[in-house]
Amino acid sequence: MRLFCFLVLYGVAATSFAYQFMGGRWPQPETTIRFDLVDTQGRDRAPSGTRWNDGFREAMERWNRSTGFTFHADEGTAPDPCRSDGQSGAGFRVDDCGFVFGRTTLAITYTQTRAGLIEEADIVFNGTLDWDIYSGPLRRREDFVRVATHELGHVLGLDHEDSGVPSIMTSLVSDLEFPQKDDMDGVAVLYDVPSPQPEACRRQVAILLNQPVEGRFEPSDCQRRFLADSPFDSDDSFVDLYRFQLPVTALVVVQLASDTADSYLELYDRERQKLIAWDDDSGTGLDAMLYARLEPGEYLIQANTALSWAQTGDYRLQVRVNLDQPSAARLTDDWNIVIDAVEVDGGLLHGELLSYVNPLDPEGLYWRLGNIAAGGASGRGGVVYFPGSRNVIFNPIDALGRHYDAVLRPYVNPADPTGWYWRLESAWPR
Numbered sequence: 001m002r003l004f005c006f007l008v009l010y011g012v013a014a015t016s017f018a019y020q021f022m023g024g025r026w027p028q029p030e031t032t033i034r035f036d037l038v039d040t041q042g043r044d045r046a047p048s049g050t051r052w053n054d055g056f057r058e059a060m061e062r063w064n065r066s067t068g069f070t071f072h073a074d075e076g077t078a079p080d081p082c083r084s085d086g087q088s089g090a091g092f093r094v095d096d097c098g099f100v101f102g103r104t105t106l107a108i109t110y111t112q113t114r115a116g117l118i119e120e121a122d123i124v125f126n127g128t129l130d131w132d133i134y135s136g137p138l139r140r141r142e143d144f145v146r147v148a149t150h151e152l153g154h155v156l157g158l159d160h161e162d163s164g165v166p167s168i169m170t171s172l173v174s175d176l177e178f179p180q181k182d183d184m185d186g187v188a189v190l191y192d193v194p195s196p197q198p199e200a201c202r203r204q205v206a207i208l209l210n211q212p213v214e215g216r217f218e219p220s221d222c223q224r225r226f227l228a229d230s231p232f233d234s235d236d237s238f239v240d241l242y243r244f245q246l247p248v249t250a251l252v253v254v255q256l257a258s259d260t261a262d263s264y265l266e267l268y269d270r271e272r273q274k275l276i277a278w279d280d281d282s283g284t285g286l287d288a289m290l291y292a293r294l295e296p297g298e299y300l301i302q303a304n305t306a307l308s309w310a311q312t313g314d315y316r317l318q319v320r321v322n323l324d325q326p327s328a329a330r331l332t333d334d335w336n337i338v339i340d341a342v343e344v345d346g347g348l349l350h351g352e353l354l355s356y357v358n359p360l361d362p363e364g365l366y367w368r369l370g371n372i373a374a375g376g377a378s379g380r381g382g383v384v385y386f387p388g389s390r391n392v393i394f395n396p397i398d399a400l401g402r403h404y405d406a407v408l409r410p411y412v413n414p415a416d417p418t419g420w421y422w423r424l425e426s427a428w429p430r
């Protein structure tokens with residue numbers, strides 16, 4: 001059991017809603033904290049390599065980004081957080097300002113109030129513990145940033161919140177790392193300032209068809225719980241928003257790949273009113289991949305991670321559709337499919353799918369895997385293989401004298417259960 005802790009030196013109890021107030025507030029919705037954080041071994045950074053100062057500023061930003069309250073950082077001076085000196089500060093100490101830290105105490109915030117107004121607040125981190133900086137589920141070491149975020153909640157006037165709603169202000173440290181909706185509501189009431197939608201959530205980057213873009217899930221991103229209609233109150237996962245224009249009616253394939261994050265994709269209409277398609281793991285490994293047949297217009301892509309904590313990592317995003325290049329696939333007169341190029345796990349292949357008459361479904365259109373070999377014709381697009389679902393998408397294929405967008409679904413053939421078969425699911429003329 002690891003507890004956050006706080007102490008009000010001159011506090012008054014207040015009535016409360018779900019969020020809890022300590023009985024004081026700053027005269028204005030802002031304050032300055034002085035810090036130059038060095039741990040009790042004299043190191044200026046966490047074992048992960050991030051400087052304590054940078055972690056503390058990130059904790060401030062977590063409130064600044066999501067509430068109307070602003071923390072100002074006065075970095076580079078290190079006042080003793082145990083001194084009542086009219087300055088608010090933060091620091092590691094081996095003792096709790098002359099007392100022994102409780103074994104479960106991570107940090108203590110000392111707040112001085114007068115006539116309901118906070119005059120000074122100091123945070124003392126328990127320097128006898130093992131600290132680090134990381135995201136995600138709790139590990140053996142304490143995560144400095146989420147503890148600092150919690151203590152800064154006390155600094156701005158929030159008390160512990162243990163009623164069960166998602167909150168960074170619970171007495172027990174948890175997997176939550178960011179101020180939650182209840183915490184934001186508390187700040188909005190305490191200071192009579194609305195919580196803004198973070199600027200990052202209004203940012204949409206325009207991307208071009210077929211051009212891969214590189215991005216990163218990181219703390220300056222929008223987080224899922226800030227998006228309208230998010231069903232997940234406590235979803236801290238990072239979100240980047242992209243939009244693209246489609247000039248014709250066509251089937252498009254969207255891919256989101258990452259070596260370090262479990263990518264998750266959603267495709268919306270341009271107003272983000274209608275969810276058109278979503279996917280978690282249809283690509284290679286945990287990569288997301290989806291397809292949808294769309295009318296001409298503008299669409300929104302939500303690049304996200306699949307877990308509800310703030311997973312970081314680089315990613316590549318691409319919207320694929322072949323509009324005017326030669327098609328990489330064609331249907332022959334005997335209904336075989338010749339594929340000049342298909343990308344599978346980063347490599348190019350070419351090959352043939354052979355027409356198969358299924359005695360169990362003579363009306364259906366089926367193919368089985370013919371030959372397949374490395375070394376497809378680069379520069380030819382329009383065939384996409386989904387490793388997760390084994391779907392094959394043609395956008396488009398040349399057939400019967402025109403272009404068709406088509407989807408083949410894998411088919412388990414009872415007569416040949418280990419063979420590779422596909423059935424035509426849908427085809428639309430371009």
Ligand SMILES: [Ca+2]
Nearest residue numbers: 083085087122
């Ligand atoms: Ca002080």
Ligand SMILES: [Ca+2]
Nearest residue numbers: 216217221240
């Ligand atoms: Ca980003």
Ligand SMILES: [Ca+2]
Nearest residue numbers: 262263280286
């Ligand atoms: Ca995934």
Ligand SMILES: [Zn+2]
Nearest residue numbers: 004005006154
């Ligand atoms: Zn606390």
